[in-house]
């Protein structure tokens with residue numbers, strides 16, 4: 636507890652790892668990366684399906700990489716290997732199974748609190764993402780069908796009739812992927828998949844053209860009911876109800892407001908307030924990655940945030 640780290644990073648996703656590696660490359664040696672899960676990158680491990688294509692250009696956002704991390708298109712597996720490699724090459728201390736519960740500013744340092752312990756650090760960067768709490772529908776999910784209403788594809792088998800809800804890249808990828816072994820429909824409140832990146836727009840158009848995915852577009856869902864045989868009756872606003880074996884919501888994640896508030900970080904318009912170097916209202920306390928974006932960011936954006944923060948801490952900008 637007496638040791639004061641130079642830099643503590645909360646959350647070992649792309650933004651957290653980039654902050655650590657870029658800071659290391661700029662000469663900071665005493666860095667600790669705190670991750671609540673059993674390994675780094677729990678969002679990629681949990682929400683990306685196996686062999687998923689990982690695009691640098693995500694959600695149609697073209698991002699020029701500013702820093703020293705050379706990230707290219709790949710798959711879930713190559714991306715995780717890549718992060719393993721850059722972590723091991725830059726001797727960053729990664730502590731896993733440590734969920735940070737709050738950050739307190741003291742005289743000249745921060746105390747970072749976890750269950751049963753605290754550490755001290757001169758600078759703290761919060762990169763906890765938005766997928767700790769995936770967005771859920773506003774209507775109630777009846778308990779009888781809760782196990783069949785999911786936010787990832789982990790529970791899916793084959794031969795199921797599945798409804799994917801959402802129109803962004805994740806929803807499109809889930810629908811196209813699941814259609815190989817299942818009867819899949821995708822429900823989106825808008826008429827087109829314009830929010831998805833060009834590759835995903837092409838893939839979903841192909842899947843629809845070949846009757847592999849059935850589009851239910853320009854349609855809102857009013858609620859879900861359990862049928863007598865344990866299936867899900869989806870009540871649409873504009874069209875007749877339909878019964879599915881499983882419903883998967885891919886509608887993004889939420890800002891961890893309680894965490895930010897408990898650490899004194901101000902929030903406005905659904906995002907933490909920060910300056911152009913990602914420093915919050917509390918000097919020395921930064922935010923990076925998806926939590927800085929209203930509706931989620933991308934790996935490349937997180938890498939750039941990490942670089943900007945490292946430069947700021949080293950007074951290079």
Ligand SMILES: Cc1cc2nc3c(=O)[nH]c(=O)nc-3n(C[C@H](O)[C@H](O)[C@H](O)COP(=O)(O)OP(=O)(O)OC[C@H]3O[C@@H](n4cnc5c(N)ncnc54)[C@H](O)[C@@H]3O)c2cc1C
Pocket residue numbers: 645646647648649650651669670671672675676677678679682683688689690691692693733734735736762763764765766767805923924925926931932933934935937
């Ligand atoms: C299905 C899906 C597909 C995607 N595909 C792509 C793609 O192809 N290309 C792309 O660029 N982007 C993609 N994205 C978006 C990309 O994954 C995110 O933008 C990126 O992971 C954000 O990085 P981050 O470091 O901000 O947060 P995250 O990756 O969410 O990492 C946050 C980390 O913090 C940890 N954490 C949370 N709370 C705490 C706490 N209290 N204490 C300690 N640790 C904590 C979490 O366990 C996690 O490991 C996809 C997202 C989804 C959901």
